[in-house]
Amino acid sequence: MIQIMKKEQQERKKQLHSMGSRATPGRLEVLSVLEKADRPLNVEEIKKRLKGDSLDQATVYRIINALRDGGLIRQIDFLKTHAYFELSDKHDHHHLICVQCQKIEDFTGCNFQSIVQKALKNSKQFKTVTQHSLELFGLCNTCSKK
Amino acid sequence: MIQIMKKEQQERKKQLHSMGSRATPGRLEVLSVLEKADRPLNVEEIKKRLKGDSLDQATVYRIINALRDGGLIRQIDFLKTHAYFELSDKHDHHHLICVQCQKIEDFTGCNFQSIVQKALKNSKQFKTVTQHSLELFGLCNTCSKK
DNA sequence: TTGCATGCAAATTTTTTGCAGCCAG
DNA sequence: CTGGCTGCAAAAAATTTGCATGCAA
Numbered sequence: 001m002i003q004i005m006k007k008e009q010q011e012r013k014k015q016l017h018s019m020g021s022r023a024t025p026g027r028l029e030v031l032s033v034l035e036k037a038d039r040p041l042n043v044e045e046i047k048k049r050l051k052g053d054s055l056d057q058a059t060v061y062r063i064i065n066a067l068r069d070g071g072l073i074r075q076i077d078f079l080k081t082h083a084y085f086e087l088s089d090k091h092d093h094h095h096l097i098c099v100q101c102q103k104i105e106d107f108t109g110c111n112f113q114s115i116v117q118k119a120l121k122n123s124k125q126f127k128t129v130t131q132h133s134l135e136l137f138g139l140c141n142t143c144s145k146k
Numbered sequence: 147m148i149q150i151m152k153k154e155q156q157e158r159k160k161q162l163h164s165m166g167s168r169a170t171p172g173r174l175e176v177l178s179v180l181e182k183a184d185r186p187l188n189v190e191e192i193k194k195r196l197k198g199d200s201l202d203q204a205t206v207y208r209i210i211n212a213l214r215d216g217g218l219i220r221q222i223d224f225l226k227t228h229a230y231f232e233l234s235d236k237h238d239h240h241h242l243i244c245v246q247c248q249k250i251e252d253f254t255g256c257n258f259q260s261i262v263q264k265a266l267k268n269s270k271q272f273k274t275v276t277q278h279s280l281e282l283f284g285l286c287n288t289c290s291k292k
Numbered sequence: 293t294t295g296c297a298t299g300c301a302a303a304t305t306t307t308t309t310g311c312a313g314c315c316a317g
Numbered sequence: 318c319t320g321g322c323t324g325c326a327a328a329a330a331a332t333t334t335g336c337a338t339g340c341a342a
Contacts, residue, residue: 023317024316024321026322027322043307044306055324056325059322059323061306061307061308062322068225081228081332081333082305082307096271096272096275103271107268107269109265111261115282119240122253125242126242126244126251126285126286128284129284130283130285131283132283133279133280134261135278137279138275138277139272139274144273168342170340173297189331202298203331204299204300204301204333207332228331
């Protein structure tokens with residue numbers, strides 16, 4: 001287990017370096033928090049889950065922005081006023097969100113390659129797509145019974 | 147032209163009533179602003195485009211939330227800290243967004259019915275999807291040359 | 293008439309910024 | 318070393334709330 005953790009750490013460091021950033025304890029810990037999370041977290045939630053609330057809020061914001069711009073984490077839209085984040089290496093995985101109780105379920109297989117190809121084929125101003133967002137909103141079984 | 151405008155007004159009023167809301171001048175005007183917009187707008191932009199900046203900011207927020215919850219407008223995630231909105235009746239239409247210069251291009255044909263069916267088939271907690279978000283992020287031709 | 297909508301002002305929440313000191317590379 | 322990171326404190330931006338008044342249905 002410890003071995004695995006170390007490998008993951010190494011992997012994170014490489015990723016940070018490849019995006020031209022330094023592998024500081026703060027950044028590694030934010031990544032670790034998101035690694036353990038079972039759902040996307042907002043900035044406040046990330047901050048609270050850090051060991052002893054250790055990082056300054058300004059730092060958390062700066063880290064989040066750097067990681068997002070570097071592509072290590074992904075911003076999710078839950079129709080809230082502020083953003084949520086998750087690791088972007090959980091391959092091609094998206095969410096079903098209940099607009100009533102906010103329940104979140106993952107789903108995979110959005111087959112977006114064909115969507116991207118189609119979109120780019122018809123586009124005059126774009127030739128590459130580096131990321132995408134896809135969320136489905138509805139009512140979960142519990143809420144739809146009410 | 148005036149005839150057409152009146153028809154649209156009537157349509158809007160019906161939509162508002164069907165979501166259990168009153169058809170006030172403010173709400174109709176917000177819808178009209180979004181109707182004329184060539185791209186999704188944030189709350190501040192909507193407020194500025196109202197005749198003479200007529201509505202209070204608190205009111206604009208309350209209107210936006212009501213229209214979104216009622217399904218008349220759609221919230222778009224541009225990876226910003228705050229949300230953007232557009233009319234939801236522009237059928238099944240999404241965006242290509244340049245992460246560098248924020249250029250926005252529309253694209254259609256996301257064929258999401260098959261995605262939704264697939265997701266629901268594998269879901270234990272959901273049986274219906276009422277809305278979806280799909281945005282593609284990348285670099286536009288101009289920015290990718292830099 | 294009557295309860296939903298709005299304006300106004302204030303509070304709260306969320307995000308950003310300047311600057312000095314620190315540490316990963 | 319040294320330039321990127323961070324903490325601290327303060328400011329700015331975005332969103333919400335309470336209450337009195339007004340208007341759509």
